[in-house]
Amino acid sequence: MHEHVVVVGAGIAGATCAWTLAQRGYRVTVLDAGSEPGLGGSGNALAIVYPKLVDAELTPQHLQSMAYLHALERLKAPDLAEHFRATGVLWLDQPRSLRDVDAHHPWWQQHVWRLSAEEASACAGVPLMQSALWLPAAGVIRTHGLLRSLLAPEAIRCVFNARVQAATAQDSHWQVSTTQGNFRADALVLAYAGEAPLSLSEGLPLRPVRGQISQFPANLALRTTLCYGGYLTPAEHGYHCIGATFSPQDRGTDIRPEDNAYNAQALAQVAPQLAAKLPPLSQWRARASLRWQTPDFSPMAGRHDPSLRDALRAHTPRRHRPQLPPSKTPPLFVSLGHGAKGYTQAWVAADVIVDALSGQASRWPEALTQQLDPERFIWREWQRGRLWTPRRARA
Ligand SMILES: Cc1cc2nc3c(=O)[nH]c(=O)nc-3n(C[C@H](O)[C@H](O)[C@H](O)COP(=O)(O)OP(=O)(O)OC[C@H]3O[C@@H](n4cnc5c(N)ncnc54)[C@H](O)[C@@H]3O)c2cc1C
Numbered sequence: 264m265h266e267h268v269v270v271v272g273a274g275i276a277g278a279t280c281a282w283t284l285a286q287r288g289y290r291v292t293v294l295d296a297g298s299e300p301g302l303g304g305s306g307n308a309l310a311i312v313y314p315k316l317v318d319a320e321l322t323p324q325h326l327q328s329m330a331y332l333h334a335l336e337r338l339k340a341p342d343l344a345e346h347f348r349a350t351g352v353l354w355l356d357q358p359r360s361l362r363d364v365d366a367h368h369p370w371w372q373q374h375v376w377r378l379s380a381e382e383a384s385a386c387a388g389v390p391l392m393q394s395a396l397w398l399p400a401a402g403v404i405r406t407h408g409l410l411r412s413l414l415a416p417e418a419i420r421c422v423f424n425a426r427v428q429a430a431t432a433q434d435s436h437w438q439v440s441t442t443q444g445n446f447r448a449d450a451l452v453l454a455y456a457g458e459a460p461l462s463l464s465e466g467l468p469l470r471p472v473r474g475q476i477s478q479f480p481a482n483l484a485l486r487t488t489l490c491y492g493g494y495l496t497p498a499e500h501g502y503h504c505i506g507a508t509f510s511p512q513d514r515g516t517d518i519r520p521e522d523n524a525y526n527a528q529a530l531a532q533v534a535p536q537l538a539a540k541l542p543p544l545s546q547w548r549a550r551a552s553l554r555w556q557t558p559d560f561s562p563m564a565g566r567h568d569p570s571l572r573d574a575l576r577a578h579t580p581r582r583h584r585p586q587l588p589p590s591k592t593p594p595l596f597v598s599l600g601h602g603a604k605g606y607t608q609a610w611v612a613a614d615v616i617v618d619a620l621s622g623q624a625s626r627w628p629e630a631l632t633q634q635l636d637p638e639r640f641i642w643r644e645w646q647r648g649r650l651w652t653p654r655r656a657r658a
Contacts (some may be wrong), residue, residue: 272454301406352398492533
C-alpha cells in the first residue's frame with residue numbers, strides 16, 4: 264500500500280480526493296498555494312448539484328448522470344450531510360430544452376418528472392410562467408463548510424501558503440518542492456485546476472472560462488433552486504445566489520458590474536415576474552473565478568504517466584496502441600478540468616483515482632474510466648501523427 268499521498272490543491276477536486284483517501288486508510292498531505300481551502304473556482308458561497316439530463320438510452324453510461332447519483336450518496340455521509348441542502352431543482356422549460364426527457368427516461372418518476380406551470384409555482388413558492396422538470400433530490404452545497412469537513416479527518420494534514428514549484432521522481436517516491444519546504448510522497452495527486460505549473464501535466468490540455476456569480480439581498484419567497492441556463496437559489500444567509508456568466512479564454516477575476524447585469528437579464532428572459540423584484544444592482548455583491556475545461560468537456564481523472572508523450576515519439580502512429588514498457592515513475596494521478604460541474608463530478612473522480620491507487624477493482628464501467636482517462640488527449644495527439652519524431656531528429 265502507498266502510505267503517504269500528497270494532494271496538490273484544496274478545492275473540491277483535491278478535498279474529495281483527500282477525504283476518500285483518508286476513508287481508505289491513507290495518510291494525506293494537502294498542499295495549497297492559498298491561505299485557506301476554496302480560494303479558487305470552488306469558493307463561491309453555494310454550488311448547485313444537479314445533472315445534465317440526456318436521452319434515455321445514453322443515461323446508464325453517462326458520466327454526469329452517474330456522477331450526480333454518486334455525489335448525492337456521498338453527501339449523505341454523517342460528517343458532510345449538514346453542508347448539503349436538498350432544495351430540489353426546477354429546470355424551467357425553454358423552447359429548445361429538455362422536451363425529450365419524458366416517460367421513456369430511466370429516471371422518470373424516481374429522480375425526475377415534469378410539473379405544469381401551476382405545480383411548479385406551488386413547489387417553488389413563487390409564480391412561474393412555464394412548465395419544468397423537477398429534480399427533487401438536487402440542491403445546493405454550502406461550499407466552505409463542506410471543504411472544511413472534507414479536510415477535517417485526522418489522517419489529513421493541510422499546509423496552506425504552500426505553492427508547489429516542482430515535483431521530481433526519486434526512485435520509488437516523489438519529492439515535492441513548495442514555498443513552505445519539501446514534502447516526500449509515495450503517490451502524488453494533482454488537483455490544482457489551472458494551467459500546469461509543473462511539467463508533469465504537459466499534454467493535458469486545459470482552457471480557462473471566467474465566471475461571475477452574483478448575490479442580492481433576500482427578497483423572494485423562493486423555496487427551490489431554479490435552473491434555466493443560469494440559476495437562482497433560495498436565500499442562504501440573507502442572500503440569493505444568481506449565476507453565472509461564462510466567458511471562455513478570459514482569465515480576469517475582477518468583479519464586473521456588467522456581469523451582474525447579465526445575470527439579472529438571464530433571469531428576466533425566463534421569469535420576468537421574478538426579475539421585476541430584483542433589488543438595484545448597487546445592492547448586489549459578486550465573486551469571479553475560473554473554471555478549467557478540457558477540449559471534450561469531460562474532466563481528467565486517473566493515473567498519468569508523465570513520460571508517455573516522450574515514449575510515443577518513437578512509435579509511428581497507427582490505429583492500435585503500441586505495447587509500452589511499464590512506467591518507472593512513482594504513482595501520479597490527476598483530477599483536473601472539472602469545468603462547470605466540479606461539485607457534482609469530483610466525487611466520482613476521487614473514487615476512480617483511489618481505486619486505481621489501491622489496486623482495487625473499479626466499480627465503475629470501463630466506458631466511464633476511459634472517458635475520464637487523462638491520457639486520452641496524448642493518445643489522440645499520437646494517433647494524429649503530432650508526436651512521432653523520426654529517429655534522426657530524436658537523436
Ligand atoms: C461562477 C462559477 C459558478 C460555478 N457554479 C457551479 C455549480 O453551481 N456547481 C458545480 O458543480 N460547479 C460549479 N462551478 C464549477 C466548479 O466551481 C469547478 O468545477 C470547481 O471549483 C473545480 O474545482 P477544482 O478543485 O478543480 O479547482 P479549484 O477550486 O480552483 O482548486 C484548485 C486549487 O489549487 C490550488 N493551486 C493552484 N496552483 C497551485 C500550486 N502550484 N501549488 C499549490 N496549490 C495550487 C489553488 O489555490 C486552488 O485552491 C462554478 C464555477 C464558476 C467559476
